[in-house]
Amino acid sequence: MHDLLKQYIDEGRIKLDKSVHTHLTTYHDPCNYGRKSERTFGHGYYEEPRWITQQCCDNFVDMYPNRANNFCCGAGGGAWAAPYNEERIYYGRVKAKQIKDTGAHMLIAPCHNCRDQIMKSLRKEYDMEYLEVKYLWELVADSLIIEPREVESEEE
Amino acid sequence: MDPLLLSKHEKRKLATQFADLCLTCGTCAGGCPVTGVDDMDVRKAVRMVVLGLEQELIDSRFPWICTLCGRCEHACPMGVDLLAMLRSARGKRERDKVPGVLHKGVAMCIKTGNNVGIPKDDFLYLLDDLSAELAEELPGFTVPIDKKGARVLLTINSKEPFGEPDDMKFWWKILYAANESWTVTSENWEGVNWGLFTGDDESMKEVVGRIVKNYKELECDYLLLPE
Numbered sequence: 001m002h003d004l005l006k007q008y009i010d011e012g013r014i015k016l017d018k019s020v021h022t023h024l025t026t027y028h029d030p031c032n033y034g035r036k037s038e039r040t041f042g043h044g045y046y047e048e049p050r051w052i053t054q055q056c057c058d059n060f061v062d063m064y065p066n067r068a069n070n071f072c073c074g075a076g077g078g079a080w081a082a083p084y085n086e087e088r089i090y091y092g093r094v095k096a097k098q099i100k101d102t103g104a105h106m107l108i109a110p111c112h113n114c115r116d117q118i119m120k121s122l123r124k125e126y127d128m129e130y131l132e133v134k135y136l137w138e139l140v141a142d143s144l145i146i147e148p149r150e151v152e153s154e155e156e
Numbered sequence: 157m158d159p160l161l162l163s164k165h166e167k168r169k170l171a172t173q174f175a176d177l178c179l180t181c182g183t184c185a186g187g188c189p190v191t192g193v194d195d196m197d198v199r200k201a202v203r204m205v206v207l208g209l210e211q212e213l214i215d216s217r218f219p220w221i222c223t224l225c226g227r228c229e230h231a232c233p234m235g236v237d238l239l240a241m242l243r244s245a246r247g248k249r250e251r252d253k254v255p256g257v258l259h260k261g262v263a264m265c266i267k268t269g270n271n272v273g274i275p276k277d278d279f280l281y282l283l284d285d286l287s288a289e290l291a292e293e294l295p296g297f298t299v300p301i302d303k304k305g306a307r308v309l310l311t312i313n314s315k316e317p318f319g320e321p322d323d324m325k326f327w328w329k330i331l332y333a334a335n336e337s338w339t340v341t342s343e344n345w346e347g348v349n350w351g352l353f354t355g356d357d358e359s360m361k362e363v364v365g366r367i368v369k370n371y372k373e374l375e376c377d378y379l380l381l382p383e
Contacts, residue, residue, distance in 0.1 A: 001382045004308070005330070013334040031225040032383075036239075039226070071189060072225030078353030079223050082256040087193055087221045094189045112313050112348075112383060137382060141326035146333045149296060 001110065002033070002048035005140055009055050016055050016143040023132070025057040026104035028095075028118065029070035030111035044068060045110075049136055053108050056143040063098040071095050073109075075117030089125050092117060096126035110136035160208040169210045171244035177234040178202045184228035184238060190221055198228045198238060205241060219245040220255050224353075247355025254354050261350045262359045269366070270314040270346040280342060282317055290325055294332050299340055302374065306339035309376040311347030311367060313383060327382065338380075341370045347381050 008014045027050055038044030046067040054060050063070065074092030082088070095118070099107060109115040112135075119133035134142070168175075178199075185197035196218045204213045213219065219242045229238040251259050261271035268274075283299045291297040300306060308331070316324045331338045344366040351360030371379055 001380060004378065004380060008330070008334045013336075014330060015333075031223075031227075035226040035230050039229075068230055069227070072223050072227065074189065074223065076223030076225045077220075078256075078258050078350060079221075081258055081261065081350070081353075082220055084217070084221055084255070087190065090193070091189045091221075091223065110382075112315065135323075135326060135382075137330060138323070138326045141329045144329060144333050146294065146329070149335070 001137075002045045002052065005052050005137065006048050009052065014140070015145040016140065017145050018056060018058055018143070020143050021057045021106065021139065022059060023057075023105040024059045024061055024103060025053060025106040025108060026061050026063055026099065026102045027053050027066075028063070028073065028099075028107055028109045028111075028114055029067055030109065030114045031070075031072055031076050033110060034070060035068050038068065049108070049110050052136060053139065056139050057106070061102045061104055063102055071098060073114040073117040074122070075113050080113050080116055088117070089121060092122045093126065096122045096128065099128065099131065100126070105130060106132045106134065108134055108136050108139050168205070169214070169244075169248060170205055170241050172205060172237050172241035174234065174236045175202050175205050175241060178206065178236050179234055181233065183231045183233060184236075187227055187231055188222075190223075193221055194218060198222065198242075201242065201245075202236060202238070210245075214245050214248045217255075219243075243355045245355070246353070247357070249355075251354075251356075258350050258354050259356075261348075262354055262356055265346055265348075265350070265363055266359055269344045271348055271350060272314045272318045274314065274317055276342055279317060279345070282321060283340065286321055286324065287328070290328060294329065297328070297332055299328065300338060301340055301342050303337075303339035304374050306337050306374060306376055308336055308338040308378045308380050309367075309371050309374060310338055310340050310380045311382075312340065312345045313347050315348075327380075339374060339376070341374070344370055347383050349383075 033045040071094045073095050074088050079088045115135055123129055123131055182199045185191045185199040188198055191197040201213055222242055224239055226239050264273045265271045287299045349360055349363045
C-alpha cells in the first residue's frame with residue numbers, strides 16, 4: 001500500500017496539490033505497519049507514510065514518542081469490535097495526549113481501526129472535536145490533481 | 157489448588173518459547189496503557205504462564221483488553237515473545253466465549269466471503285451505482301470486476317460497502333488518476349481478517365488462501381490490501 005502510493009508519486013503518475021491541506025498535520029503509526037511489520041517481515045513502514053503525508057502537507061509535526069515506540073490508538077487487536085468500550089477509551093487517553101501535545105489540527109492514519117478509534121471515539125471523549133482525521137489514501141485522494149481522460153482511452 | 161512442581165510441569169498451553177527468560181523487570185508493563193486494569197498487567201501475565209496459571213489467563217479478560225500492539229515486546233530486554241503468548245491465549249478460548257462480534261465475523265466470512273454477509277448481487281449493484289456516480293466527476297470511470305490480467309488486485313474492508321460506501325472512492329480516484337490496471341473480485345473480496353484478532357489460525361489461513369486464489373486465477377502482479 002505505502003510502496004504503491006510512493007511509486008505513483010515518485011514516477012509522477014499522480015500529481016498532488018499541497019494547497020488543499022494547510023493545517024498542521026501529524027501522523028499516527030499503526031502497530032501493524034510499524035512494530036509488527038518490522039518484527040515479522042524485517043521492515044517497519046515508518047518513513048514511507050511520513051514521506052507520502054509530506055507530499056500532501058508542508059506543515060507536519062511528529063508525535064512523541066513515535067515510530068517503533070509509538071503508543072497504540074487503543075482499538076488494536078480487534079478492540080474496536082469487542083465489547084470493552086470503557087477499557088478501550090481509557091487505553092486511548094495516552095494517544096489523545098500525544099495528539100494534543102503536537103498542536104496538530106489534522107491527523108493521518110493508514111489503518112481502518114486506528115482511524116475509527118481516533119475519529120469516532122477519542123475526538124469526542126477527549127475534547128478534540130477540532131481535529132480532522134483522514135486515512136492516508138484519503139489524504140492523497142483529496143490532494144489529487146486529476147486530468148480527466150478521454151472516455152475512449154478507457155477502452156483498451 | 158494443587159501445588160505445581162516447576163521441575164516437571166506439563167507442556168505449555170500457550171505459544172511462548174521464551175517466557176522462562178523473563179527477568180520480571182516490568183519494562184513491558186511500565187510502557188503499557190492498560191497496566192492496572194483488572195489489577196493485571198503484561199508482566200503478571202508472563203508470571204501466570206510460567207507458574208502454571210495458563211488456564212486462568214485464558215479465562216481472564218486480560219488477553220482481550222490488551223490490544224496486541226506489541227510495545228511491550230519491542231521493549232523487552234530478553235526478547236520474550238509476548239504477542240504470540242497473548243494471542244494464543246485468545247485462541248484457546250472456546251469460540252462461543254470470544255467477546256463481542258469478533259468470532260461471528262470470522263464465521264460469517266468463512267460462510268459468505270465477507271465479515272458482514274453482504275450478498276454478491278448487492279455488492280455488485282452497489283459498486284455499479286457508486287462507479288456511475290464517480291463517472292460524473294471522472295469521465296469513463298468504472299470499477300473493473302474480476303478482470304483477468306489486471307496489475308493490481310484491490311481488496312475491500314467490508315465496513316465500507318456496509319456502512320461507509322463513499323470511502324471506497326478514495327482508492328478508486330487514486331487508481332484512476334494513476335491510470336492503473338486494477339480489479340476488484342466479485343467474491344471473497346474481504347480484506348479484513350479477524351482470525352488475526354481471535355487467535356484463529358485456521359480461519360485466518362482460509363481467508364488469506366481465498367485472496368491468493370483470486371490473485372493467481374486473475375494473474376495479477378500486485379496485491380493492494382489497505383487495512
